[in-house]
Amino acid sequence: MNQPHLRFLITKNYKNLSLDQVVRLKNLNIFIGSNGSGKSNFISCLKFLKDSLTKIPDESRSVSSFEDAVAQIGSNRILDVSVESPARVRLAYCFSFSPLPRDSSILDLNIFVNRDNARGISIAEEYLYSGENLYDSTAFTPFYYYKFHAREVGKGAVSVYDEPGQVSKTHFEGLDNIPTNFLGLTAIPRLLEDSQSPPENTPVYKIRRDLIELVSKWQFYNANNMDLNLIRMAEPKIGGSDIYLSSSGDNLPLVLDNLTLDNIHFDESINQAMKAILPNSHRLRPIRSGRLSLTVEWYFRDVKEAFYLNEMSDGTVRMLCWATILHSPVLPSLLVIDEPELGLHVSWMPILAEWIKKAAIKTQVIITTHSPDLLDYFTDCLENVFCFYSEDKTHFSIKTLSKEMLNDKLEEGWQLGDLYRVGDPSIGGWPW
Structure with a gap:
């Protein structure tokens, strides 16, 4: 190294x-x-x-x-x-x-x-x-x-x-x-x-x-501390500078948004990662929820309406967290x-x-x-x-x-x- x-x-x-x-x-x-x-x-x-x-x-x-x-x-x-x-x-x-x-x-x-x-x-x-x-x-x-x-x-x-x-x-x-x-x-x-x-x-x-x-x-994560319910329901405020996922994962939409805005290749990278675990995944993206908050919208092939994190399985949400951390263009x-x-x-x-x-x-x-x-x-x-x-x-x-x-x-x-x-x-x- x-x-x-x-x-x-x-x-x-x-x-x-x-x-x-x-x-x-x-x-x-x-x-x-x-x-x-x-x-x-x-x-x-x-x-x-x-x-x-x-x-x-x-x-x-x-x-x-x-x-x-x-x-x-x-x-x-x-x-x-x-x-x-x-x-x-x-x-x-x-x-x-x-x-x-x-x-x-x-x-x-x-x-x-x-x-x-x-x-x-x-x-x-x-x-x-x-x-x-x-x-x-x-x-x-x-x-x-x-x-x-x-x-x-x-x-x-x-x-x-x-x-x-x-x-x-x-x-x-x-x-x-x-x-x-x-x-x-x-x-x-x-x-x-x-x-x-x-x-x-x-x-x-x-x-x-x-x-x-x-x-x-340095960044530390423990799968036992990832609060899946909090991740699903969290809608962090727009404007935060977070580029690392928090230990609980509750700032996931904000991190996805910031990394996507800062690096043109990250959006493609995270979507390819999700297709590796869910072949029918078409695209996920952070979107504005209301005027000041963010959430994650997820589209699948041949399905017109978007899904949200509170509709995804525990394993899928966990893998999205690990993908966000491990594919980040700004690694700790x-x-x-x-x-x-x-x-x-x-x-x-x-x-x-x-x-x-x-x-x-x-x-x-x-x-x-x-x-x-x-x-x-x-x-x-x-x-x-x-x-x-x-x-x-x-x-x-x-x-x-x-x-x-x-x-x-x-x-x-x-x-x-x-x-x-x-x-x-x-x-x-x-x-x-």
Whole structure:
């Protein structure tokens, strides 16, 4: 992948997820594993980072974005139950901005957690540095954009170029009053207000902007959270700028309208997608409902009158949502979909799989699934399948599959979904 993306995630003491070894993510990532194996916890780590960096603090409750984000993923229960409290939870995110390892950056967080105090959570240490190797400093010396709370709580340092353009010569500039109740990355502009060095001499400004821009475009969907009744009945107001479907899907007509207006090819793309699942589909389009609202009108071959979403089946509405997301000309920088197969006819699985693969050519995609029928259509890309497994029945790690690992069974005619159905130990078994 040449576009910026998440390269890997490292965790320590975070719930049941034990990711102490680097497992590199790709453009297409299919997560499989039993219920409770850590797939949702992995995604929660990603949501936590987005919420910490992009949500507006709730000043009325004196709650920071970081505190609210931690509360959303479990508050003090983020600490592994087998670890004695208080302790630190580590979350390290590696981002790639080019194929070169040196152009990767790691945001490394250590969060202090006191299990006996729901509000006993704070940033213990926070680092942002270049490279992608967390364990071998001999590979090359990382460049630290900043180090916060490393030697003393509330204190830190940020790298500054000695002279403009002299990227090989830097020094650290000390900082005080660094908060522990929200990510230091979000506080950089305030922390550097009194700095004597101009922004162009302080490299953290650019990397901060790049990181926040990347993470702010992450989008998360869970089929269980798609409110089909709300989608059918919703008539969003004209004029909104939405280009991404909401988590509930209730802004579907508005997103369809905006994407159609912004891209001349989207209308054809979404209609071709619907013909793939409903051959008699002729055309669907967002239309004005009243003077200020939008709805979706759907025409079928040899039928004069239009149908509306409240007349369509659950599966059809779900597939329209996935088609809108996956065929969008404005894909998010990371697209996460939890169990997209829910409520869909088995005959649509190859179509859904093809949509996912095509979207992953343009952006980074993470799919979690329990569907053997969907997995069958990822047999041709085993290296993109990540299996969450446990060696001690308590903590879960990730391993990647490969053709070599399953070659004998593939030559016998087995598909990936077949192996999942019968609980083959090579892929973690199903459903246990």
